[in-house]
Amino acid sequence: MKRLFVGIDAGSTAVKVVVIDSEKRVLYTLIEDTKPFIEEQTGSILKAIREKFSGCEFFVTATGYGAQLVKEADKRVTEISCHARGAFFATGKKGTVIDIGGQDSKVIVVGNDGQVLDFVMNDKCAAGTGRFLENIAWRLKLSFKEMEELALSSREEVSISSTCAVFAESEVISMLAKGIELKKIVKGIHRALVKRITAMLYSVSFFPPLILSGGVARNRAVQKMIEEETGEKIIVPENPQITGALGAALSGL
Template sequence: MEIAALGIDVGSTTVKMVAVNRAGALVWDYLEPVAPRVSRQVDDFLAKLGAKIGSLAEIPLVATGYGRNLVQQARQSKTEISCHAHGVFQELGHGGTLIDIGGQDSKVIVIGARGRILDFAMNDKCAAGTGRFLENSAARMQIPVAEMGAVALTATEEFTITSTCTVFAESEIISLLAQGVAVEPILMGLHRALVKRVAAMVRSVGLVPPLLLSGGVVKNPAIRKVIADETGEEVFVPTHPQLMGALGAALFALKLAD
């Protein structure tokens, strides 16, 4: 396995690491839930990869994500905005409007025809419109996060969740469940509530098609469907949406190797 550069994305929920070859293609990746001691976790990541391919000393590493400054081995740190845009642009080969929904925040990034970031917006100081919103609700309804989307899509009707606040939405779910409403329509309503927040952000920067998606949350099929519904646009998703930040970081690292 030829490894020319490494990227690590220390997010709020998971840590992702990828390796790319000289051509910038993704050749290795690894992901696990973020540990309280991030720097030790990064050491373990690097040790795992080192055991596989030998010395990593010469290979440039760029870090991104909320914990990027904790990665001492990184030669550089870059924001998630730049990295997601860079990763998605390489994977999908197109500019447009990128929606990245992560565990703690969501972003809308307008990418120019040559991959330059033209504008961005992020959610405000609140978890509504982020993965945490769904995670909280999944826990309340005792449905694994990974299955939420599929379950929601089986709904034949939809309940409107009016609260945009994660905490209040939870109380709303409790009262709906207490009234005997089935789980599926509530779930669908939750997806819609999240996406409406994100769609408002899209409108604030102005949608430039096509609509591109990244981040762990877009693995959820209901989210993809509701985004398409709410924006009226076809959505394009890279093969590994969750790894786009780490991929972008690795691509920046590749530039350092030159």
């Protein structure tokens, strides 16, 4: 019977799934918003996968904050190890992974064999995470795409002094009330996030290249600003949001 390896990354914002075979070929990927009942959600995702690949045997590895709720998991691995493994597989290089997720961000230094050499995560605070951008986008009634494009289109930016995801919202509102142009504010918001991330990066002994993973990695304004702030070239895997799930699937091999 053909054996397939499923990686489920049950994150705070999205559930990501990758199915690979023993040759490490990616057969299936899925990204959907995290629902309140992760146990049921991941249960039905797995059921659909079993139907889709009927006749196969599965080994399920779960990661992410909801990993404990994936009842059918054969193995659980932390997202740190999974992002390292996934990024190493996607790029084939040692380097430093910057993962900006929905509710946490991490910097992971990955060695020659894809092993974790060091890591650091954001403190008990949503600043520097996807949630920071999400809150502002919601407040401004903008889509992520619009946020990204506004930030890229602006030459100037305002400085957002609050690093708190909640207080930054009120700062933005007061800036709008003062008549400051929206795109300058949006660029400033991106800068605040990136500065928070790079501060974390500089707290460890990292080495290039910088590899971006997580949902926020798709945002080109964030990519550009990280390059500006660090002077390092960055690599973004083809589908950065599934890096953790891919790493989880690989952990099952």
